Amino acid sequence: MTDELDARLDRIGRHPFRARFRLRGRDRAVVDLRGMRTVAKHAEDLIGRRLAPAEPRNDGRQTPYRGHPVFVAQHATATCCRTCLARWHGIPAGHALRDDERAYVVEVICRWIVRQYAPGHPPP
Incomplete structure (x- = not known):
């Protein structure tokens, strides 16, 4: 799954909007x-409150653009709303996220943050 997740993050990162983050x-x-x-614990909590419900409050506008590294990572990885989760990660909207789906989203966010520190992906 590691290679698959890295390939997905690479593909998402080539999208002009996502590449800005x-x-x-x-x-x-x-x-x-x-x-x-x-930070991973913060991600678990934020995903649980803002993304995991079947119909999140203000879906599509619930994730700020700054203020916490998890928020930045959510936009960079298309885990910011249920529409992006469905489009980019194949996790359909309309149901509460299962434990494995929540764990996947947290893994995606944390992987992106770690990659920001990796020599192959230097921050500007």
Whole structure:
């Protein structure tokens, strides 16, 4: 699944809108200060509240563009709303996310954040 997920992230990252997102400034500092384990817990909580319900409140507009590295990663990985999840990841809208789907979304977000630190994907 690792290779498949990396290939999917590469494909999503080539989309002009998604390619604009990078981990910068305060968002990067949060990862530096708190560490990936804490950021992953934040991702679990945010996904549980904002994306996991069958009909999320303000779906399509529930994810801010900045303020936390998870938000930036959600836009970069097309995990920002149920429409993007369906279109890019094949997780249909209209049902509450199952535990495995929630875990997948968190993995996608965390993988993107880690890749922002990787030598092959240097931040600007």
